[in-house]
Amino acid sequence: MEPLTLIEIDLELARRAAEADSIVATLLELDKHQGLTLVRNYPPSGVTEARWLPVRDALALMWEDLGRMRAILDSARAVRGTRAKLDDGQRARLTELLRGRPHELSRTPIPLVERSLTGPSEHVLFVGLADTLERMRATFPMIAEFLDAVDKVNSRVMTGLAPLQDQLDRAGAATPRLRSIGDGIAELLSRSATDPLALTTAEIDARLAELADALRRESATLAELAAMKANWPAAVAAARARLDAVQATRDRAARAKAEVERTIVSSPLPVSPNDIGPLRAQLDAIADNPDAAPALLDLGGRIDAATSAAAAAEDLAQGLLDRRGELRGRLAAYQAKAARLGVGEDRDVIAAHRIADGLLARTPCDLAAVTRAVADYQQLIAEKAGRRP
Structure with missing residues (x-):
């Protein structure tokens, strides 16, 4: 290799030093990349x-x-020094440092079977500035592309989730649905942190839209929580009134159930749970704490369930009692119809009426048997009158 001149050496040294400084700045910037941090x-x-x-x-x-x-x-600078002139040996050494491959990179032993008798025992790999820089230039795009891709996905997820998380933080995990949304946010955050490249843009946008829609559907809940906090005494009083209403419904259901068991043949009616006391105790525990609005909302859901159960129990028992009254009214109406059609004194009609009326008068009353007897009475009237039922 022809030794460089002093001017060429200084220019080459300055150029390579500038390249090294640029690489340092780039790698330091890369070291702070959000994708690498992630x-x-x-x-x-x-x-x-x-x-x-x-x-x-x-x-x-x-x-x-x-x-x-x-x-x-550093080796080249040490050889160059500050001298105004360089001898041939120094120029040759600097040329080797700047243009050749002066740095030993690795030593790899050569298996004995692959050696010649007088050949080397190992491969020695040397590198220089040019081939090192070429390798770095070829490698950098792959690194930057990966880190940018990671950061792009994570940033998209974080940007989309930030307003949703903010709404949840203000509301707290007040309802099972809100807790589920919080779990969904945490799951998406975890995926974007540990395996962002498995997420496609379409998948991210779809999941964000799903979570946003779910949160919008819970907006009424959030508004209800805010209203509770703003007028806490009224919210507590309303809950007490609802518990009183549940108790009143339970009392009516119990009376109707007792009447059914005394007067009507039926399968066992459900027994109302003894949950009003525990619900009142829970309400008392949070009555002086407006920050317990989520707990009051949850309690309200259980009061709703108790209200529905109490109403269903009352409807079932009262429905059986009402059914007996309905059958009694239908029997009377058919009796009047028989008289109007001129078959009221027919012996068969009288007998059918007596059977139905007797079944109605029994205690307990078999509603199924009465229903069949009233239907038979209606059919018989129609037949005696020469009409279809």
């Missing part, structure tokens, strides 16, 4: 892990290559 803080998995492993090795090699470049440049 994979360092959250060990990657899945698709992201598979892509990260070669990038991690390439990034480590970049720093090693930078160290080699700086070592070569």
Whole structure:
């Protein structure tokens, strides 16, 4: 290799030093990249892990290559010094440092079977500034592309979830649905942190839209919580009134149930649970704490369930009692109809009426038997009158 002139040496040294400084600045900027911060803080998995492993090795090699470049440049600066003139040996050495391959990179033993009798026992790999820089330039785009892709996905998720998380933070985990939305947000955050490259843009947008829709559907709940906090005494009083109403319904249901069991043949009616006392105790425990609005809302849901159960029990028992009255009214109406049609004194009609009336008078009354008897009475009237039922 023809030795460089002093001017060429100084120009080459300045150019390589500027390149090294630029690489340092780029690698330091890369070290602060949000994508790199993410994979360092959250060990990657899945698709992201598979892509990260070669990038991690390439990034480590970049720093090693930078160290080699700086070592070569330091050696060149030491040889160059500040002298105004250089002898041929110094110029040859500087030419080798700046243009050749002066740095030993690795030594690899050669298996005995592959050696010649007088050949070397190992392969020695040397590198220089040019090929080191070329390798770094070829490697950098892969690293930057990976980190940008990771950051792009994570930023998209974080930007989309931020307003949703803010709404949840203000509301608290007040309802099962809100807690479920919170779990959904946490799950998406976890995926974007550990395996962002497995998420597609369409999947992210669809999941964000799903969570946003769910949160919008809970807006009424959030408004109700705010209203509770704003007028806490009234909210507590309303809950007490609802518990009183449930108790009143339970009392009516119990009386109707007792009457059914005394007067009507039926399968066992459900027994009302003894939950009003515990519900009152829970209400008393939070009555002086407006910050317990979520607990009051949850309690309200259980009061709703108790109200529905009490109403159903009352409807069932009262329905059986009302059915007996309905059958009695229908029998009287059919009797009047028989008289109007001129068959009221027919012996068969009288007998059918007597059967139905007798079944109605029994205690307990078999409603199924009465229903059949009234239907038979109606049919008989129609037949006697020469009409279809």
